[in-house]
Amino acid sequence: MAAATRIVDYDTIIIGAGMSGLACASRLLQHAHYKQKGRLLVLEARDRIGGRIGSVNVNGNRLDTGANWIHGVGTPEKRNPLMDILPHKKYRELGGRVAFRHPGSEREKAAIASEQDVPEDSEWVRIEAEPSTQKHDTPLHEASGDLVIPGEVAGTLTGSLWGLIGSLHELAEMTPAAEAKRTTMLQAITRSRALQDTFDSIPEEYHRTVSCTPQFIENMEAAPLTAQSAEHPQGQAGMSLLEFALDDFEGDQVFLQDGYTAIVDEVAKELMSAGVIQTGKEVKQIRWDTDPVEVETTSGTCTANQVICSLPLGVLQHHQRQVPTATPLFSPSLPSEKQAAIENLGFGTLDKIFLVYSTPWWTEKPYLSILKKGIATPPPDSNSDPTDDTQSLNTALDSFSGFTAELPGLAINRNGTTTPDLSSLSLINLHALTGHPVLSCFVSCANAARVEHMTDEQAGGMLHRALTSWLGCEPPGPEAVHVTRWARDEFSRGSYSHMITGLSEVGHRVEFQRPVVGGEGGEVLRFAGEHTSRNHFATVHGALLSGWREADAILEKLDAR
Template sequence: MTQNAPRHNDTIVLGAGMSGIACAARLFQEQARSKKTKGKLLVLETRDRIGGRIGSVHVNGCRLDTGANWIHGIGTDEKPNPLMKILPHKKYRQLSGSVVFRPPPPSEEDGKAADSDEDGWQHVKSTSGATKSAPIQLVNGDLVIPPHTAGTLMSTMWGLFDSLHDTATSTPADKAKDTTMLKAIAASPVFQEAFDKVAPEYHQALRALPQFIENMEAAPLVAQSAEGKADTPGMGLLEYVIDDFDGDQVFLRDGYTAVVEELGRELVEAGLVELGVEVETIEWEKDPITVKTKCGETYTAKDVICTLPLGVLKERQTSAAVPPLFQPKLPAGKREAIASLGFGTLDKIFMVYSSAWWTEEPFSSLLHKGLVSEPITGSDSGLASRQEEEADIFMGFTPSLPGLEIHSNGSTSPGLRVLSIANLHSLTGLPALSCFISCSNARSMEPLPDSHARDLIHNTLTTWLGHEPPKPEGVHVTRWGQDEFSRGSYSHMITGVSETEHRVEFQTPVEVKGGGRLRFAGEHTSRNHFATVHGALISGWREADAVLEGT
């Protein structure tokens, strides 16, 4: 078979996620100003759509955002988040209400996870794998925590983030690198003082609450829940040695899909984005750089910007099941950076209903009695009952997934798993709930059928509410860990392994003999904004500017 001749471009961007689209869009705008020809720029994307880890699905007529959904700090007038200038008509809102449930009482079902047969609702599966019939047991009353105590718990949780950031930024970098997030949490005055603020009967909830940080960072607190080798330590304090944007943390009500599509609109219309093109190798030893694809096409360019997720880079560097991505191997500094940064998983379990039953009796009255206002801040202000509104978040605990409890003396023990469930009805108007699940729990859930996750959440809600709610009509579970084009959600810092310099290392291009350059963009390449959409956006702009400046 005759091999097609290489297709040459000045610049090739690999990946059409936020960083790749941002990079190419800026280059295209400059191209238009200088009236260069169309063939000088090209974006290659493996998926059949742009967006990368920004995406959505439709379930029973509801659009559900499977990936990014938050703006982490909208910024200030002096330092605005650049996302706020894109699509200024986008709708967003700060979380404004929660209902918190106390831990369920111990029972013989503790430690067992929901499973289903054809009926889907009458079985539980123990951790040993044995399955037995067991009807859902309704508890004697609900587990709603009164507003005053719930407000203290939520204030502690959000205040803990500020406390950890203050500790991290005041700790020398070498010490922060070797300090576990677990140790920093236990030593936090916000966490310690909370044990005196809440009654002893709520101490178990307080001890389990910091697991919420795993959901925020998609990173494990302890080694045994790390997503890698068994001896890989958990998340480190260096995670919070950053200078990110201030301002509200807000939920993007219409998702990010419209944002990335607007950024990429001119590129797509100009035919500069080729979808369904999977890169097999990047040969960078000499100019021009050669990109070979699995379909047999070959592309060459002087500048190649690799925006593939860190999870893919890690797999292609270490797995014997897939060929190396880079030929020859990358320089030692780049290889170390790829190996040293963590890449975690955050999944969503969507439950779609015919109506928002939680706004109807008897559930609405039950939830209103525990509703507290909950701006994302460490302040106690505004933590009062609000009978007229819906909660944006339902938060509670389950023994059906392995969890961790942090004691006031700094010790830890196996315990309950905290679950946070977003009320998409109050946030988007959809009759749906979205439960977050992260780290090893997410990885363990991904190979199982959606019905397993459905039963787990349904049975958990039944226990929290003391009444069995209606059953969902549609379920969707994201599986970012299994996604071969992502292999996880976003990056994090591993105790004793990751350093800020590993992120900065990606910002230095690999020099190619003859003058070409291999560059890197993506959230994992950002020093202060990693694990965020705006971090990916800024990294794309950074590399586009470097191409234009020839640096």
């Protein structure tokens, strides 16, 4: 009897049309083999491409909900590959920053508005502070004074923060991997001479501000400094020093003024023309021990000789933790080494709260005069009238930072102890960067989870009260608020990966680079995504490079036949 004919729909199926999946597919499509119809398919569960890169339009303003930065443009010898995609793209490093000091014990009370201070018909809904329950009797519009740190001090504080981060990278490079794995980032910070130098260089009245400044690292890495805010289900300590033990691209950290969506479109351009991307196709199961591999979607099953899975780590973790109560994503279960890699890496959340205004009130009086004295970096040279305060501020002021008592934070004291404190907030002035009258606030880790459970109006109200307390007078309220909710997004379940103290190893990332071998001995399942990158995890370029890596491995075997 003749053997049954194998029915193979595609040579290669890529699951996920984020940056890594698109990069892999576009690389494959350059080869003559994949230019043939029916060779390649990209399946995407969303109704759009881009994954954790995306944007929304609110009141005529483009808001980039996901990635916004190029983390290291590189050097002439080692150039970030993103710099060669759409070379005409607009980007620049952030400049001027206004920092607001820690309010101190007396001002903490004035930072929280009581329920009777907010009119019943107000859109600004009261958010109870955590962990503090103190209230005050001063209406928002009667707050006096401001918390602006003088520009010279703010500049020193900003420089010291980046000095601390640089010292942590140096420490990570010099520390053996096994020791770095056991060392929490919090321990590394408390041992750092850079933090002590900051206390020495800043007037004592700003020391509480200095103590809370390392919270910025949580926002940057989307990873907790302490066990109490860790997102891992077993409650392990926060990120480890291994987070900074990498060889990433050097150069400026720059903000993409037009966002990443144009880069996504460029990478996907030929794929879209070839019709190989199908959106709205959620993958329910990958049966990788069959010949060919079977990929079951919400609209049917298709087969392929090999599959590249570019799903986010958060999605992989969710499915792995659902077994055996739900249909497993992989059948049979992945090899134990892959399961360990999925479970032992961290996957954190970084969200944005957008406040959309009709006009950029921070460039107008009386707010202009308050902010001018705190600009940490002077405006760059330009042809503008130096007496034009509005133009100068708009050019220089790229960000605000301050504190709120409505979210919990952490202070690292001069003696190395840690205590609960106010939460640090960072806001980006999108008007200076994109022309839109919008402030964008970052929240991460456990605080991101708190904000995701608020309504947009509640989150906006919290920021409005914070701005009022920082300035000492109430600014106009936003016309609209938009909150990203990446942890609650079923197709991402977070933002990007990190290293958990005592659990995560570099080997877990490398493990993803080893293909899964099927029953017939062929390499049938590969993985791509930022979480699979040894040195570029948690970045868009890490995702891009991982996609190219897997495509190159496939093409090398193809050409060797």
